[in-house]
Amino acid sequence: MAISLANNKEQVEKKMERATKEISMIKKWLNQHQKLYTAATRHPFTLSIRDGSVDLSAFKRWLGQDYIFVRAFVPFVASLLLKAWKESDDDSDVEVILGGIAALNDEISWFKREASKWSVSLSSIVPQKANLEYCRFLESLTSPEVEYTVAIAAFWAIEAVYQESYAHCLSDGSKTPEELKETCQRWGNDGFGQYCRSLQNIANRRLEKSPEDIVSKAEATVIRVLEYEVEFWNMSRGET
Numbered sequence: 342m343a344i345s346l347a348n349n350k351e352q353v354e355k356k357m358e359r360a361t362k363e364i365s366m367i368k369k370w371l372n373q374h375q376k377l378y379t380a381a382t383r384h385p386f387t388l389s390i391r392d393g394s395v396d397l398s399a400f401k402r403w404l405g406q407d408y409i410f411v412r413a414f415v416p417f418v419a420s421l422l423l424k425a426w427k428e429s430d431d432d433s434d435v436e437v438i439l440g441g442i443a444a445l446n447d448e449i450s451w452f453k454r455e456a457s458k459w460s461v462s463l464s465s466i467v468p469q470k471a472n473l474e475y476c477r478f479l480e481s482l483t484s485p486e487v488e489y490t491v492a493i494a495a496f497w498a499i500e501a502v503y504q505e506s507y508a509h510c511l512s513d514g515s516k517t518p519e520e521l522k523e524t525c526q527r528w529g530n531d532g533f534g535q536y537c538r539s540l541q542n543i544a545n546r547r548l549e550k551s552p553e554d555i556v557s558k559a560e561a562t563v564i565r566v567l568e569y570e571v572e573f574w575n576m577s578r579g580e581t
């Protein structure tokens with residue numbers, strides 16, 4: 342009897358250990374920083390798109406500023422591609438990132454078309470403070486001293502915020518104006534969702550094998566991304 346109880350206890354412990362291990366690092370972070378993640382993915386700006394109350398001048402401001410951001414995003418993703426090629430033990434990482442670069446190529450063309458549709462002159466956009474700071478942060482992440490694991494975690498966070506924010510604008514009950522639906526589709530579509538899950542899986546796989554100091558650095562970097570995203574939405578609303 343005593344033996345079977347001990348065995349049972351051991352089994353329960355093993356099960357618990359397995360259960361906790363199965364919670365990925367990114368899930369843990371999202372639990373720990375839920376407030377900040379929600380601030381970025383349920384921001385008043387995207388919520389105003391979802392409920393149809395959005396100020397169109399704010400939307401145009403976002404459009405022009407995000408074009409500048411995306412242009413600065415390209416060299417960051419290129420540096421990430423180089424890190425994946427050098428450091429990754431899995432060939433498919435390079436392919437996922439290359440897919441991201443291809444999507445950005447398409448995105449830049451889309452911004453030009455969309456800007457012309459809204460009479461936004463992209464050549465005369467002056468980057469605002471929150472944008473400049475975010476772009477400078479992206480540039481700092483291109484340094485070879487920033488580990489692949491840290492950079493891929495940041496990349497996941499940057500893409501995930503847009504995916505979650507814009508998918509929410511298309512979900513049940515949304516009143517997104519017709520002329521803004523295409524924008525929401527760009528980041529809110531299922532293919533982009535799948536791509537974000539691939540990035541999350543790569544980041545989790547790397548984090549599992551990383552020493553504690555790299556995991557901490559990656560976490561701090563993701564937190565900064567989320568803060569910059571909130572600031573970017575604030576700026577789009579005209580608050581900064």
Ligand code: HMH
Nearest residue numbers: 407410411499500503573
């Ligand atoms: C500010 N964050 C910002 N702009 C974007 N286009 C994305 C994330 C996603 O690509």
